[in-house]
Amino acid sequence: MRSLPARRLSAGAVLLAAGTVLATAVPAFAHVTVQPGTATQGGYTAVAFRVPDESDTASTVKLEVSLPTDHPIASVSTQPLPGWTVQVDKSQLPNPIKTDDGSITTAVSKITWTADATGKIGPGQFQEFKVSFGPLPGDTDQLVFKALQTKDDGTVVRWIDEAKEGQPEPAHPAPVLKLTKAAATASPGPAGQVTASQDGAAAGTASAKSDDSTARTLGVVGIVVGVIGAGLGVLGLRRKGSAS
Template sequence: MNLLPPARTAVAFVTAALLLGTAAPAWAHVHVHADQEVAPGARNVEMTFHVPNEKASARTVGVRIEAPQGVRGMRAERVAGWTVEPAGAGDGARTVGWSGGAIGGEDGAEFVVHIDRLPTGVSELAFVASQRYDDGEVVTWDQKTVAGRPEPEHPAPVLSLTGATAADSVTGLDASWTAAVVCGVLLLLAAAGLPVARSAARRRGAAAG
């Protein structure tokens, strides 16, 4: 078995660390999850949106969630310190929002919604989240994540439904988590190989002397 020379091992270690560092920030975006599996056409569904504050110089003071076509009867649950905004007129009760609160620093907050009925014939639900800061900026999370391509800057929060294919499921947060796990494994393997390579180099040096 040929061991990597110390220099190559060090390069592998640094590369893995850089990959891990670039994967981690992808976790910091608006994402959605449900405590139980959700199937197409399900009724009375509860899901939670996690909204992180991403600006050190501003606070998040408004959040708005828009559901995709086919979703019926979405309602916002009250959140301490926030005011639930009225549903948008004429949108089929597919938009909810909160205002009056604040998320500062590197904190995040969770916003729960209840949906009367989900559409059928779909494998996932891609929402649009709008995040308003107290400096006036509004960030919209609506970009589609495509398998095999870099994650967009503002990916839409996506909830995979029961029965979705593996390719459909690895989107949004799932894709970021998979990349982080792979990079973490590479980092551990590189770290484990470094002392072995150094020991082998010392033995070769002693034998040469």
């Protein structure tokens, strides 16, 4: 049986471990993130920059999000948010974006949301800032959006650190949108190879031919049976006549 001091020591160790886990988990909840965190290359999407206020006393009054200029996005629009004004800044692109409507030489490089007296994000609260953009680039697997979060006490939290593979997550990671490749569409197979759609069509044709052949066979059998029946009827009448 364990002694009382040993039990207390064991319970203390458990509480210490739990406290350590919570201490390391809390900062992750306070990160500025992109929701949802994935989108398709070359497509259009709508995302929300989710901004929590981790301070005990100060409220968030401004959010600045920088869009990557090395992988620019041609079309960007913001959703109105009560209690906040938005400013969209554009910059000249070093390499124009080619679209169906021609070349685009400027693109949105920064979006700034500023709160009025009613729009602050208070301690322990969060807000989502929604943006629609596209087409997303097809030459990268992620977009990094560096963000600055300003509090009403003058504090600025810089969410600009980029995570590196094999290293611990930085204290203030930049929001990241992962990009996945678009699903491959069906294409004609090599000569002599039947694709799924072709195979389905062939099966349907074969089924139709089979049904037609069956119908014809049954028709012929019916005719033959009818002829035989008629012949037997005539023969019966002749025999009956002879007997009388």
